[in-house]
Amino acid sequence: MSDATVSEIALPRAPGKAGRYVYISGVVLLCAWVLIPLYLLLVNTLSSPETVNSFPKSFIPEFDLGSLEFFTGFSGMLVALKNSIIVAAITMVLSILIGAPAGYALSRFDFRGKELFRLLILLTRAFPLPLLALPLAVLFIRTGLDDTAFGLALVHTTLAIPFSVLITFSLFSGIPIELEEAAWTLGCNRVTAFQKVVLPLILPGITASAIFAFVISWNEVFAAAVLTIENRTLTAFLLQTLSESPLHLKFAGGFILVVPALIFIFAVRKYLFAMWGIANR
Amino acid sequence: MKLSAKLAGAVSGLSILLSAAAVSAETLFWSTQARPAEEAQAMRTDVLAGFGPGVDYQPNEEGPWLTRLKAEIEANSGSIGVLGSLHGVFSSLNADDLVDLDDLGVSSSSATFNNLAKLGTDNMQYVPWMQASYIMAANKEALQYLPEGADIDALTYDELIQWSANVHEAVGQPKFGFPAGPKGLKHRFFQGYLYPSYTNGVVRTFASDEAVTAWEKFKELWEHTNPASTNYNFLQEQLLSGDAWIVFDHTSRLAQAFNERPDDFVAFPAPAGPTGRGFMPVLAGVAIPKTAPNMDEAKELVKYLLQPETQIATLRATSFFPVVDVDLPDDLPPAVRAAGDAVAKMSGSSDANPGLLPAGLGSMGGDFNRVFVDTFERIVLAGQPIDRVLADQKKTLQKIMDETGAPCWAPDAPSEGACPVE
Numbered sequence: 186m187s188d189a190t191v192s193e194i195a196l197p198r199a200p201g202k203a204g205r206y207v208y209i210s211g212v213v214l215l216c217a218w219v220l221i222p223l224y225l226l227l228v229n230t231l232s233s234p235e236t237v238n239s240f241p242k243s244f245i246p247e248f249d250l251g252s253l254e255f256f257t258g259f260s261g262m263l264v265a266l267k268n269s270i271i272v273a274a275i276t277m278v279l280s281i282l283i284g285a286p287a288g289y290a291l292s293r294f295d296f297r298g299k300e301l302f303r304l305l306i307l308l309t310r311a312f313p314l315p316l317l318a319l320p321l322a323v324l325f326i327r328t329g330l331d332d333t334a335f336g337l338a339l340v341h342t343t344l345a346i347p348f349s350v351l352i353t354f355s356l357f358s359g360i361p362i363e364l365e366e367a368a369w370t371l372g373c374n375r376v377t378a379f380q381k382v383v384l385p386l387i388l389p390g391i392t393a394s395a396i397f398a399f400v401i402s403w404n405e406v407f408a409a410a411v412l413t414i415e416n417r418t419l420t421a422f423l424l425q426t427l428s429e430s431p432l433h434l435k436f437a438g439g440f441i442l443v444v445p446a447l448i449f450i451f452a453v454r455k456y457l458f459a460m461w462g463i464a465n466r
Numbered sequence: 467m468k469l470s471a472k473l474a475g476a477v478s479g480l481s482i483l484l485s486a487a488a489v490s491a492e493t494l495f496w497s498t499q500a501r502p503a504e505e506a507q508a509m510r511t512d513v514l515a516g517f518g519p520g521v522d523y524q525p526n527e528e529g530p531w532l533t534r535l536k537a538e539i540e541a542n543s544g545s546i547g548v549l550g551s552l553h554g555v556f557s558s559l560n561a562d563d564l565v566d567l568d569d570l571g572v573s574s575s576s577a578t579f580n581n582l583a584k585l586g587t588d589n590m591q592y593v594p595w596m597q598a599s600y601i602m603a604a605n606k607e608a609l610q611y612l613p614e615g616a617d618i619d620a621l622t623y624d625e626l627i628q629w630s631a632n633v634h635e636a637v638g639q640p641k642f643g644f645p646a647g648p649k650g651l652k653h654r655f656f657q658g659y660l661y662p663s664y665t666n667g668v669v670r671t672f673a674s675d676e677a678v679t680a681w682e683k684f685k686e687l688w689e690h691t692n693p694a695s696t697n698y699n700f701l702q703e704q705l706l707s708g709d710a711w712i713v714f715d716h717t718s719r720l721a722q723a724f725n726e727r728p729d730d731f732v733a734f735p736a737p738a739g740p741t742g743r744g745f746m747p748v749l750a751g752v753a754i755p756k757t758a759p760n761m762d763e764a765k766e767l768v769k770y771l772l773q774p775e776t777q778i779a780t781l782r783a784t785s786f787f788p789v790v791d792v793d794l795p796d797d798l799p800p801a802v803r804a805a806g807d808a809v810a811k812m813s814g815s816s817d818a819n820p821g822l823l824p825a826g827l828g829s830m831g832g833d834f835n836r837v838f839v840d841t842f843e844r845i846v847l848a849g850q851p852i853d854r855v856l857a858d859q860k861k862t863l864q865k866i867m868d869e870t871g872a873p874c875w876a877p878d879a880p881s882e883g884a885c886p887v888e
Binding site: 256259315326415417423425 | 502
């Protein structure tokens with residue numbers, strides 16, 4: 186009994202030191218988790234085919250640009266990159282334009298079937314794309330949406346909307362309605378109150394759902410491969426040829442696929458961190 | 467302000483995109499072959515660049531390839547001009563959706579292939595495009611031990627066994643090499659070579675009396691097979707190291723040996739059994755869907771692909787061999803020359819009995835292969851009685867065929883519904 190009391194008293198002091206070690210090693214581990222694969226990707230991209238295939242691996246890149254040069258001569262790469270960016274951008278805009286109002290409505294208004302709606306919105310992710318792609322492609326060909334960036338973005342938006350609705354829903358729920366009410370009493374109507382008070386507060390959340398939308402669109406292969414031909418996205422264009430390519434081209438192609446997504450996430454990261462600020466408040 | 471500016475930008479961006487849906491005049495070549503980046507690039511720059519009106523070469527995985535094709539056929543409006551894929555894939559399509567290609571006047575030099583390309587109808591549904599296969603190769607040292615009167619280009623299984631026995635006796639070591647390693651393609655030997663040569667079937671005849679004979683013969687051959695074969699995956703290594711003198715493998719898995727020491731090895735056709743020279747070609751074809759936007763150009767492209775010069779360019783780009791008679795130029799890599807020669811002799815031989823890659827098995831293709839691997843391991847490695855093993859494995863095989871409903875493929879006689887194990 187007395188032993189137990191002693192250890193209970195001793196406990197709070199121990200985490201002070203050990204806890205810091207755990208914390209630091211956790212941080213290091215998480216960073217390594219993300220950075221080491223990226224670094225290896227970079228090293229192998231900048232290595233000659235012989236080095237890529239040899240073992241043990243070197244951790245220092247030898248700056249052999251052969252693999253990357255192959256892709257500069259690979260017809261259609263730049264067009265595909267442009268298409269990917271366009272499709273991802275439209276997906277971002279559409280999923281926020283549709284998802285954010287839905288999230289707002291879910292958090293501010295009570296209506297019948299609200300819970301059911303929240304559940305149903307997830308159902309759009311329940312059907313695998315290979316199943317949906319055939320009827321979609323038929324419909325797109327008939328309506329003329331086929332092989333357009335906009336058509337593909339519509340499909341990607343459908344995939345991204347559950348995330349943008351649920352993310353914005355929880356964000357709007359975190360902003361007290363009193364803030365809005367105060368704005369109304371000070372001369373704002375619903376729209377201006379939203380614009381001047383709520384929007385700045387949820388901007389980080391919007392950014393987060395934008396990142397989701399971007400990544401979903403960027404990574405999607407099947408619909409892109411079926412629904413586009415001339416306006417192929419980079420992922421559809423590259424991924425299918427990479428799986429059977431020699432190792433050094435796999436690395437270089439993977440690198441090319443990862444870099445634009447990384448640049449984008451770096452560009453918007455400060456908004457993302459701001460969201461966590463809200464969450465910690 | 468900020469939001470409205472964003473909106474305006476998005477809207478104007480959309481309108482630009484929608485108006486920019488350009489119509490391309492190039493023929494779209496929708497292919498499941500030559501997918502690796504380097505091969506796709508070579509197809510574009512070396513093979514298809516010579517086609518005047520222009521080709522948009524798009525290699526795809528089978529899933530998107532098929533979905534897109536089905537969608538275009540269902541919508542009755544398409545952008546695909548020419549389809550390129552394997553025989554097994556074409557045979558799963560509805561022949562009515564493909565344009566009859568008899569009037570093109572092009573076909574392969576193999577009557578067998580041309581017949582397969584009819585897909586069971588009276589007309590050519592696709593045109594054979596290119597082929598790969600499995601062949602035999604030998605160290606020239608072994609040639610002196612060939613049985614008397616045996617022609618290396620027309621061997622029988624009995625002669626092969628005798629030859630291997632002669633070598634075994636003379637050198638004191640078993641020198642036949644077989645890809646029985648974990649990554650070896652041994653199952654293809656049984657499915658495409660041993661079974662068709664002895665039973666004129668693969669599935670129907672799996673447990674027949676002829677199959678028992680076939681396995682007995684293979685056990686004889688195994689007596690003279692290097693026992694380390696259970697570790698061999700790419701026989702080029704054993705050819706080069708000298709561990710095996712007479713080997714069977716996929717053309718591309720022998721290439722390195724011929725390229726490094728072209729003067730030391732010969733390639734030759736697979737042996738023949740009582741029911742012909744069983745072999746398994748990997749046959750790719752080109753077809754035109756009925757929805758092709760520019761039918762004339764698509765047909766021109768098919769003709770272009772079958773021209774001897776294009777076929778040679780395709781060989782360089784993809785290592786798949788021509789299906790028409792061509793004079794292979796001297797500057798081809800030695801492996802391509804040797805293997806090409808052997809494949810041509812094999813498919814052109816009078817007793818050719820081609821089997822096809824298993825089709826219609828979907829995700830159970832691996833289980834199908836497993837049946838043959840297990841049978842091999844139990845009969846040959848574990849020495850279990852042949853009848854009993856075949857009776858056991860027959861049940862597994864029948865279950866796979868029933869579950870997938872896969873119809874029989876050559877050389878088995880066609881079936882209504884799932885292929886029966888008799």
